[in-house]
Structures are given as C-alpha cells and as structure tokens.
Amino acid sequence: xxxxxxxxxxxxxxxxxxxxxxxxxxxxxxxxxxxxxxxxxxxxxxxxxxxxxxxxxxxxxxxxxxxxxxxxxxxxxxxxxxxxxxxxxxxxxxxxxxxxxxxxxxxxxxxxxxxxxxxxxxxxxxxxxxxxxxxxxxxxxxxxxxxxxxxxxxxxxxxxxxxxxxxxxxxxxxxxxxxxxxxxxxxxxxxxxxxxxxxxxxxxxxxxxxxxxxxxxxxxxxxxxxxxxxxxxxxxxxxxxxxxxxxxxxxxxxxxxxxxxxxxxxxxxxxxxxxxxxxxxxxxxxxxxxxxxxxxxxxxxxxxxxxxxxxxxxxxxxxxxxxxxxxxxxxxxxxxxxxxxxxxxxxxxxxxxxxxxxxxxxxxxxxxxxxxxxxxxxxxxxxxxxxxxxxxxxxxxxxxxxxxxxxxxxxxxxxxxxxxxxxxxxxxxxxxxxxxxxxxxxxxxxxxxxxxxxxxxxxxxxxxxxxxxxxxxxxxxxxxxxxxxxxxxxxxxxxxxxxxxxxxxxxxxxxxxxxxxxxxxxxxxxxxxxxxxxxxxxxxxxxxxxxxxxxxxxxxxxxxxxxxxxxxxxxxxxxxxxxxxxxxxxxxxxxxxxxxxxxxxxxxxxxxxxxxxxxxxxxxxxxxxxxxxxxxxxxxxxxxxxxxxxxxxxxxxxxxxxxxxxxxxxxxxxxxxxxxxxxxxxxxxxxxxxxxxxxxxxxxxxxxxxxxxxxx
DNA sequence: CCAGTGTGGTAG
DNA sequence: ATCGCTACCACACTGG
Numbered sequence: 001x002x003x004x005x006x007x008x009x010x011x012x013x014x015x016x017x018x019x020x021x022x023x024x025x026x027x028x029x030x031x032x033x034x035x036x037x038x039x040x041x042x043x044x045x046x047x048x049x050x051x052x053x054x055x056x057x058x059x060x061x062x063x064x065x066x067x068x069x070x071x072x073x074x075x076x077x078x079x080x081x082x083x084x085x086x087x088x089x090x091x092x093x094x095x096x097x098x099x100x101x102x103x104x105x106x107x108x109x110x111x112x113x114x115x116x117x118x119x120x121x122x123x124x125x126x127x128x129x130x131x132x133x134x135x136x137x138x139x140x141x142x143x144x145x146x147x148x149x150x151x152x153x154x155x156x157x158x159x160x161x162x163x164x165x166x167x168x169x170x171x172x173x174x175x176x177x178x179x180x181x182x183x184x185x186x187x188x189x190x191x192x193x194x195x196x197x198x199x200x201x202x203x204x205x206x207x208x209x210x211x212x213x214x215x216x217x218x219x220x221x222x223x224x225x226x227x228x229x230x231x232x233x234x235x236x237x238x239x240x241x242x243x244x245x246x247x248x249x250x251x252x253x254x255x256x257x258x259x260x261x262x263x264x265x266x267x268x269x270x271x272x273x274x275x276x277x278x279x280x281x282x283x284x285x286x287x288x289x290x291x292x293x294x295x296x297x298x299x300x301x302x303x304x305x306x307x308x309x310x311x312x313x314x315x316x317x318x319x320x321x322x323x324x325x326x327x328x329x330x331x332x333x334x335x336x337x338x339x340x341x342x343x344x345x346x347x348x349x350x351x352x353x354x355x356x357x358x359x360x361x362x363x364x365x366x367x368x369x370x371x372x373x374x375x376x377x378x379x380x381x382x383x384x385x386x387x388x389x390x391x392x393x394x395x396x397x398x399x400x401x402x403x404x405x406x407x408x409x410x411x412x413x414x415x416x417x418x419x420x421x422x423x424x425x426x427x428x429x430x431x432x433x434x435x436x437x438x439x440x441x442x443x444x445x446x447x448x449x450x451x452x453x454x455x456x457x458x459x460x461x462x463x464x465x466x467x468x469x470x471x472x473x474x475x476x477x478x479x480x481x482x483x484x485x486x487x488x489x490x491x492x493x494x495x496x497x498x499x500x501x502x503x504x505x506x507x508x509x510x511x512x513x514x515x516x517x518x519x520x521x522x523x524x525x526x527x528x529x530x531x532x533x534x535x536x537x538x539x540x541x542x543x544x545x546x547x548x549x550x551x552x553x554x555x556x557x558x559x560x561x562x563x564x565x566x567x568x569x570x571x572x573x574x575x576x577x578x579x580x581x582x583x584x585x586x587x588x589x590x591x592x593x594x595x596x597x598x599x600x601x602x603x604x605x606x607x608x609x610x611x612x613x614x615x616x617x618x619x620x621x622x623x624x625x626x627x628x629x630x631x632x633x634x635x636x637x638x639x640x641x642x643x644x645x646x647x648x649x650x651x652x653x654x655x656x657x658x659x660x661x662x663x664x665x666x667x668x669x670x671x672x673x674x675x676x677x678x679x680x681x682x683x684x685x686x687x688x689x690x691x692x693x694x695x696x697x698x699x700x701x702x703x704x705x706x707x708x709x710x711x712x
Numbered sequence: 713c714c715a716g717t718g719t720g721g722t723a724g
Numbered sequence: 725a726t727c728g729c730t731a732c733c734a735c736a737c738t739g740g
Contacts (some may be wrong), residue, residue: 162713223726223727224727224729225727226726226727227726227727227728227729228727228729229724229727229728229729229730230727230729230730231729232723232724232729232730233724233729233730233731234729234730235724236724236730236731237730237731269724288724295725295726295727296726296727297725297726298725299725301733302725303726304725304726305725305726305727306726306727306728321724366723366724367724368724369721369724370724444722444723445721445722445723446722448721448722448723449720449722449724450721450722451720458735477734478734478735479734479735480733480734480735481721481733481735482735506731506732507731507732508730508731509730509731510729510730510731511729512728512729512730512732513729514728515726515727515728515729516725516726516727553718555728566726566728567725567726568725568726568727568728569726569728570728571728574719575718575719575720576718576719577717577718577719578717578718579716581716588720608728610729610730612730643732672726705717
C-alpha cells in the first residue's frame with residue numbers, strides 16, 4: 001500500500017497543477033536569464049508575501065534585473081510590501097511602520113514606464129476598507145481579496161447569518177424528529193461553499209485523483225451523532241460550560257468548619273431518561289420490568305450492540321452496562337429495550353446542574369450526571385442534604401443517590417454502596433470496615449488491567465490491598481499509582497477537589513473513529529484523516545483553543561484481533577502514534593504527519609484513527625530540532641536581554657513583541673539576531689500566538705495565515 | 713538531570 | 725450491522 005502511495009506522488013497526472021507550474025517556471029527562467037537591465041529599484045528592499053500573480057519568483061527576478069532586492073519574510077529595512085491577500089494583523093504591522101503595501105502590478109508598471117510610480121496610487125486602500133468590514137463582523141482574519149469583491153463578501157456573510165438563524169430555530173424547537181430530519185450534516189462541498197475561509201478543496205489538499213470514487217463524506221459527523229460515548233464526553237463539556245456561564249450561587253463553604261463532601265449521581269441516567277420519554281401508557285405497561293438502553297436493534301438475540309444503561313431490576317437479573325444485547329437477553333429474556341434520546345439527556349443534565357447550583361458554590365462536575373459538592377457548615381442534618389434529592393426528583397422525576405464523606409473517595413464509595421435512590425455517610429473508620437470484603441475493582445481507578453496485575457500479586461479484595469506492601473505496589477505500579485492504590489483502599493483521598501471556578505484550560509483535544517473502520521487504500525485513509533482533522537479544526541475553533549502540536553494515532557489490529565470482537569468493532573489493537581509540532585503551514589505538517597504514520601503501518605490492519613491536538617504550552621523550546629545547534633547560547637543571551645527589559649519595564653509578565661522586535665534591531669550580529677528571532681517565534685507558536693510569531697518572522701509562518709486550518 | 717516522544721490505563 | 729469517545733494522568737525510553 002505504501003508503494004501505491006509513492007506511485008501516486010510521482011505520477012504527473014495526479015499532480016497536473018505542479019506540472020503546469022514547473023513548465024511555466026522554466027519558460028520564465030529562460031526569459032529572465034539575461035543580465036541586469038536597469039537600476040530602477042536600486043536601494044529598495046521589497047518584501048513579497050503570499051500567492052502572487054505574476055508569481056513571486058518571476059517578480060523576484062524582475063526586481064533583481066532592475067537593481068532591487070527581495071525578501072520573503074519581514075526584516076528591518078523593508079521598503080515595500082507586495083501582496084494580493086493580506087490578513088488584518090499583517091496589515092497592521094506594515095501600516096504601523098508606514099511601509100507601503102502594493103499590488104504586484106506596481107512592479108510591472110514601474111518597469112514598463114522605467115520610473116518609480118508614486119506608491120500612493122497603488123497602496124492597497126481597499127484592503128484596509130475590507131479589513132474594517134471584517135473586523136466589524138468579526139468573521140475571519142483571513143480574507144481572500146483576489147477572489148471576492150466587497151459585495152460578494154457581504155452576500156456570503158448574509159448566507160452564513162441565515163444559516164445561523166436556521167440552526168438556532170431548529171435548536172430552540174428541541175424536537176428530536178425535526179432535528180434528525182432537518183439538521184442533516186453538511187457535506188464537505190457544502191461546507192466549502194459556506195466558509196469564507198475556503199479556497200482549497202479536500203481533494204486538492206490530498207492530491208487525490210478525481211477519477212477514484214470517493215468514500216461517503218461526513219462519516220465522522222454522522223457517526224458521532226449516534227455514538228453514546230461521544231455524546232457522553234460532549235455532555236460533560238457542556239455541563240462544564242454551563243457552570244462557567246452560570247456559576248453556582250449556593251452557600252459558600254467556610255474554611256473553619258470541617259469540610260464535608262457529597263457525591264451525587266443520577267441512578268442509571270440514560271435508562272431513567274429514556275423511560276421518561278415514553279408515553280404514559282407505555283410507562284405503566286413497562287412498570288417493574290427489567291429495562292435497558294441500547295441502539296435500535298432488530299435481532300436482539302444475535303446483536304453485539306452495547307447495553308449503555310440498565311435499571312436495577314435488570315442488574316439484579318445479571319445484566320450490566322457495557323454487556324452485549326445478545327448476552328443480556330440470554331440472561332434476562334424479559335429485558336425491555338429502550339432507545340437513546342441524546343438531546344433529552346443533554347437537556348436533563350443541564351437542568352440537573354442548574355438545581356445543584358443553589359446548594360453549594362463549590363461544585364466539581366464529573367460527568368453529565370455526576371458531581372461532587374463541597375458543603376458549608378449549614379448542612380448539619382442528613383435531612384438537609386436529602387432535600388437535594390427531593391428537589392431533583394420533584395423537578396426532573398429522576399432518582400439520585402447521594403454519598404456523604406469527609407473526602408471525595410469516601411463520598412464516592414458511599415454513593416456506590418447506597419445505589420439506587422439512596423443516601424449514605426462514610427467516615428474513615430466505617431469506610432475501611434464496609435469496603436474490606438469488596439473485590440479490588442470496586443474501587444475507582446482500578447480497572448481491568450490493574451485488577452489482573454493485582455491478582456498476580458495475590459491481591460483480590462480491598463482488605464488484601466489494605467495490607468499490601470507499599471514497596472511492592474510502588475515497584476509494580478510506579479510511585480504515584482502505587483501510593484494511590486493503598487490510599488484509596490484506606491479511604492485516604494488522592495483526588496483533589498477542584499470546583500468549577502478552578503477549571504483549567506483544556507490541554508488536549510481529540511477526535512476518534514475506531515468503529516467500522518476497514519481500509520484498503522491509502523486515499524481512503526487520508527480521506528478519513530481529513531474528516532477527523534476537519535472536526536478537530538471545528539472544535540478547536542468553537543472552544544477557542546489554540547493548538548501547537550498534532551498527533552495521529554492509528555489502531556492497528558493485533559495478532560489476537562478477532563478475540564472478543566464486536567461486529568464492526570476494532571477488536572484487540574495496538575496503537576501507533578506520530579506527533580508533529582506545528583511550525584509551518586498546517587497542510588505541510590499534516591502531510592508529514594500522515595506520511596510518518598503511514599510508514600509505520602499496513603493499511604489492511606487499520607481498525608481506527610484518532611487525531612489529537614495539544615493546546616499550546618510554553619516549555620523549553622531550546623532543544624527543538626528546528627532551532628539549530630547553537631540555539632542554547634543564543635537563548636541565554638536572549639534571556640538576559642529579556643531580564644533587562646523586564647526590570648526597566650517594571651516587571652511585565654510577558655514582554656510585548658514590539659519590545660523584542662526593537663531590541664532585535666539593535667543586535668549587530670545577524671546570525672545571533674536570526675537565531676533569537678527564531679527562538680522567540682517558536683515560543684510564540686507554543687503559546688499559540690501566530691501573530692507574534694509572524695512579526696518575528698520564523699520561516700514559513702507567513703504561509704500559516706493562509707491556512708484553512710485554524711489551529712494557531 | 714532535562715525535555716520531548718510514545719505507550720498504556722481509566723472513567724463515564 | 726452498529727455507532728468501541730475522549731480528557732487526562734503516569735511512566736518508559738531516548739538523546740543531550
């Protein structure tokens with residue numbers, strides 16, 4: 001499969017634009033090979049930026065022939081800027097420094113007339129005007145002047161406004177049927193019509209031959225719409241967002257009082273919610289039956305669909321979450337299957353948190369149906385706490401369980417023991433007693449693998465774990481995990497209470513598809529990666545996260561892949577991952593990244609793909625491969641400089657880019673200056689600040705302004 | 713020792 | 725068919 005890819009790469013028919021461009025270039029070279037023709041542009045340093053017509057290389061040679069110098073990135077002494085497309089930030093840089101901005105036509109006309117035409121005739125006034133429009137409407141810093149005139153732009157703007165209104169209308173109706181029939185996901189070609197950013201089609205991006213039949217588009221979006229695990233993670237993020245926007249206003253816990261925590265969890269949330277959605281007659285009919293939620297399946301006895309949630313009647317009959325429907329109906333033939341209603345779950349979840357807001361001002365959301373609350377001293381009676389349960393039941397008809405404890409683990413275990421519809425208080429002594437006889441996997445953070453590992457150490461029950469040798473635990477599980485295991489067996493906290501107001505910025509963002517993935521051709525793999533990236537792009541933009549690293553993880557079928565395999569599932573897999581730092585145009589980074597994973601795998605073994613983005617973090621960038629050998633020394637010098645300016649500027653946290661810039665101008669040694677510029681640009685990229693990185697002029701950064709991806 | 717990269721585990 | 729997502733932590737390993 002890898003060979004096929006290489007063939008495609010070198011196949012000129014697959015890359016006709018490149019071929020054409022090369023031919024054109026040869027021709028231009030021949031025309032321009034003659035010697036210097038005039039001193040027209042003597043003493044001028046002209047910066048060429050972005051895609052130009054005529055091409056940048058043609059302009060460079062033309063300017064050279066007439067005595068001028070050309071650069072492609074901003075350096076001091078630039079006298080003219082030539083471009084067709086310009087971002088707001090770039091415009092600001094050049095207008096601030098009073099450097100004239102001109103269309104390429106200026107060069108041609110100067111040469112034709114053999115004189116320097118007054119720059120005022122050519123300065124890109126309309127760019128400024130359009131950028132004003134764009135800032136008012138807050139659309140995108142990227143604006144394709146060459147392709148759009150003002151009225152076209154406004155027309156597109158109108159379309160997207162209409163689109164928004166429609167979406168809002170649909171959202172406000174809250175009707176599942178309407179949503180599924182009206183809100184069909186857009187396909188890629190529709191997207192590119194809608195987006196003011198678009199210019200390149202996905203096909204062009206991956207260089208895929210148009211004759212090859214494309215797989216169905218938007219598989220990722222469609223898939224996620226019905227994936228319970230996807231929805232579950234989104235619900236949690238929605239709950240967090242809700243609490244940030246609508247902060248808890250309940251009693252403020254006092255520092256002096258002994259802290260108490262409750263853990264509250266809606267009993268079999270999906271199951272209760274789906275039941276509520278049934279008509280009353282159906283509810284009466286099913287009263288007392290074992291119930292479970294799963295996808296709408298036709299042949300239950302043969303299905304590997306997962307039981308997503310089941311009621312406690314079903315659990316007593318041996319059904320549990322995550323079980324296959326076929327196994328469940330075998331154990332429990334009376335099991336009644338309910339359907340998902342994700343929109344309803346989400347709505348209930350937010351209402352649940354809305355109720356919790358009034359009971360404490362310190363809430364730590366764990367998932368869509370589960371949270372910790374720190375209690376203030378006013379809750380002295382258990383009855384006070386049970387009011388929370390009553391309120392949720394009376395307003396949402398959902399039964400909950402509350403665990404009360406001196407720390408999170410105690411509260412958590414109390415809930416687990418009290419389920420369903422219960423209440424329990426645990427302190428350290430009671431905890432250690434009641435938990436003794438449970439299997440180790442009763443405790444949180446002990447899953448399948450750790451249980452197996454503990455079995456090998458002859459540790460089966462929590463009591464065994466309580467008495468285990470800490471040295472041995474640390475040896476087998478690592479310093480942290482080993483200590484945590486012992487702690488939680490003894491009811492000692494290892495989880496920090498973090499109320500929503502302490503919520504840190506998300507550190508990573510991931511989009512996955514590890515179901516129903518079978519790939520034979522590299523082009524199909526790339527199409528899937530493209531769709532995942534598009535989704536990643538969308539989410540990072542929506543959540544205003546700036547990403548500076550990208551990862552692709554591929555699930556590759558292991559030798560025992562087919563063991564326990566769910567139909568269409570990924571089976572037992574090994575994971576293969578590659579990561580890249582986004583330091584130049586995202587398209588190029590992505591291509592490098594894809595090639596790097598593709599080289600590690602066989603297409604026919606692929607069972608799933610994840611793409612992950614990392615939110616920018618300023619770490620030590622010094623050792624980065626991009627920065628060359630002597631970067632360390634240069635950085636030390638740089639930091640001294642920074643410290644000096646920090647002192648004079650009264651301890652600013654971050655020195656502004658302009659300060660750096662002016663300091664750089666004063667450095668005589670060009671090598672040092674360039675290295676420092678590179679280092680600081682890289683630091684800016686790490687912070688996800690493309691504009692600053694650009695100002696310092698790291699190679700390739702200017703191209704990133706034209707990216708259709710919005711990661712930085 | 714440091715920092716970056718890759719792997720693996722867990723939860724709901 | 726059926727919808728095995730995703731955030732975050734810890735750690736081993738590598739190369740200086």
